[in-house]
Amino acid sequence: MLELTLNQVSKQFSAKKVVDGISARLNSGVYGLLGANGAGKTTLMRMICGILKPTSGTILMNGEEIGRMGERYRDLLGYLPQDFGYYPDFSAEEFLWYVGSLKGLTLPAAKGKARELLRMVALSEAARKKIRTFSGGMKQRLGIAQAMLNDPRVLVLDEPTAGLDPKERVRFRNLIADLARDKIVILSTHIVSDVEYIADQILVMKQGGLLMTGTVEQLTATMEGCVWSCHIPAREAEEWNARYCVSNLGIRWSCVSCPR
Amino acid sequence: MLEETVKGAAEVLRKTQASRRTSFGEFYMTQLRFINWKVWAAQLLIILAMGLLLHKSIQEQDGNVQLVMLTSIAAPLLVAAGKQTLTRSLRFHMLEIELSTRHLLEKLTLVRMSLLGIADLLGLGLLAILMSAWMQMEITVLLLYLLVPFNLTCFGCLWLLNRVRTPNCGYYCLIYSCLVALMQTILAFNPSLWLFESSAVGVWQALLVLTVAGIASEVRGMRKICRSLETATKILV
Numbered sequence: 001m002l003e004l005t006l007n008q009v010s011k012q013f014s015a016k017k018v019v020d021g022i023s024a025r026l027n028s029g030v031y032g033l034l035g036a037n038g039a040g041k042t043t044l045m046r047m048i049c050g051i052l053k054p055t056s057g058t059i060l061m062n063g064e065e066i067g068r069m070g071e072r073y074r075d076l077l078g079y080l081p082q083d084f085g086y087y088p089d090f091s092a093e094e095f096l097w098y099v100g101s102l103k104g105l106t107l108p109a110a111k112g113k114a115r116e117l118l119r120m121v122a123l124s125e126a127a128r129k130k131i132r133t134f135s136g137g138m139k140q141r142l143g144i145a146q147a148m149l150n151d152p153r154v155l156v157l158d159e160p161t162a163g164l165d166p167k168e169r170v171r172f173r174n175l176i177a178d179l180a181r182d183k184i185v186i187l188s189t190h191i192v193s194d195v196e197y198i199a200d201q202i203l204v205m206k207q208g209g210l211l212m213t214g215t216v217e218q219l220t221a222t223m224e225g226c227v228w229s230c231h232i233p234a235r236e237a238e239e240w241n242a243r244y245c246v247s248n249l250g251i252r253w254s255c256v257s258c259p260r
Numbered sequence: 261m262l263e264e265t266v267k268g269a270a271e272v273l274r275k276t277q278a279s280r281r282t283s284f285g286e287f288y289m290t291q292l293r294f295i296n297w298k299v300w301a302a303q304l305l306i307i308l309a310m311g312l313l314l315h316k317s318i319q320e321q322d323g324n325v326q327l328v329m330l331t332s333i334a335a336p337l338l339v340a341a342g343k344q345t346l347t348r349s350l351r352f353h354m355l356e357i358e359l360s361t362r363h364l365l366e367k368l369t370l371v372r373m374s375l376l377g378i379a380d381l382l383g384l385g386l387l388a389i390l391m392s393a394w395m396q397m398e399i400t401v402l403l404l405y406l407l408v409p410f411n412l413t414c415f416g417c418l419w420l421l422n423r424v425r426t427p428n429c430g431y432y433c434l435i436y437s438c439l440v441a442l443m444q445t446i447l448a449f450n451p452s453l454w455l456f457e458s459s460a461v462g463v464w465q466a467l468l469v470l471t472v473a474g475i476a477s478e479v480r481g482m483r484k485i486c487r488s489l490e491t492a493t494k495i496l497v
Contacts, residue, residue, distance in 0.1 A: 049356075084357055087348060087354065089296055108277055115280065
């Protein structure tokens with residue numbers, strides 16, 4: 001049983017507090033980190049991965065500080081950064097072998113796992129093609145594959161669906177749902193539908209803080225009575241838009257009458 | 261029954277392989293195959309070209325210190341040829357992945373540096389042996405003449421890499437290496453002969469010690485920088 005604990009985790013860059021005193025306890029399951037751009041999702045994920053150190057607070061894995069665990073923690077970790085790069089002279093399989101070597105896999109093990117993962121993300125046919133020839137969606141799928149090379153117990157995915165087309169998004173959601181058993185999967189997005197069906201818990205971030213946490217049903221329940229759907233005359237749309245937070249504005253030209 | 265046993269054995273082997281982690285030695289050797297072959301080819305080409313140039317020059321004129329100076333231009337060129345390997349994590353935005361894996365960026369950078377360093381030193385050693393054989397000069401002195409510009413270029417490049425952590429920092433290293441090579445070319449064609457007098461060997465030795473100390477200090481700085489994303493992408497000048 002895994003438990004990742006965030007204790008009053010904060011991060012400050014110069015005068016700006018990007019993450020502000022976040023506390024949470026994460027067990028096996030899928031956690032969706034929701035928030036607008038600049039809410040602090042990426043910084044929080046980087047701290048969870050140990051590539052940024054918190055200004056204050058601690059991150060513990062099963063009660064042990066992740067910095068102290070070092071290699072032991074990184075052995076449990078799979079990470080897909082938001083803007084990850086790649087070496088253009090590598091083919092997809094070479095890239096996976098390379099990341100496999102960084103993750104401490106032997107070359108035969110890395111080759112076997114790469115083959116399996118390339119099949120899983122539907123890139124088998126492009127395995128020997130140079131990454132520079134890949135589309136955005138293909139690169140993203142390769143990124144997901146590299147994160148899973150070491151069979152991680154903690155999988156951190158920063159905006160994993162960016163660049164994926166609707167069909168790939170569905171495939172990705174199913175993949176995560178399959179993988180989530182006995183794992184802590186943390187995925188950030190600002191697209192609600194990406195996590196709506198697969199996340200066991202949603203953590204909503206705003207301006208570096210945790211605004212609310214809960215299941216989709218719990219979060220939806222808190223919004224009861226605060227969200228409406230209504231029809232208004234088109235000429236009033238601008239006024240309503242300025243006065244309320246309008247999420248979907250559609251214009252319907254349903255009735256046109258011609259005076260006789 | 262046999263089929264099941266074979267399947268079971270294959271599965272056990274797969275699981276054992278997947279759960280085993282490489283030692284530092286294995287990681288070190290594996291990184292050899294991930295350095296672009298063009299880098300090794302460029303280094304080999306530089307050594308061959310310098311060897312040929314030296315051979316031709318010795319046939320045309322008697323061996324003199326001017327030739328030593330000219331041959332030592334190989335040192336900054338070798339560093340320049342390998343610089344893209346050292347800067348590629350930064351250049352191709354791979355830092356985040358390389359900072360979250362078992363073998364960290366710090367270890368990876370040290371491994372890359374040492375692999376390139378060993379190859380460069382082997383190349384320079386070979387040139388020193390050739391020069392010693394063709395010019396009847398003492399090999400230790402020749403090594404000194406080759407290693408000082410090499411160390412000076414390494415030190416300058418590391419100094420730059422530790423302070424300008426931007427994707428194009430490799431170009432600054434290239435410019436610096438070219439400046440060292442240019443300086444050597446100027447010295448080769450306008451030789452300050454006192455530099456190669458036996459009384460000046462002490463100066464060369466002092467320079468060697470100073471540059472080695474400088475490199476050691478910059479390597480220590482590099483290790484600290486490569487431990488966190490904040491420092492690995494910071495501009496300190």
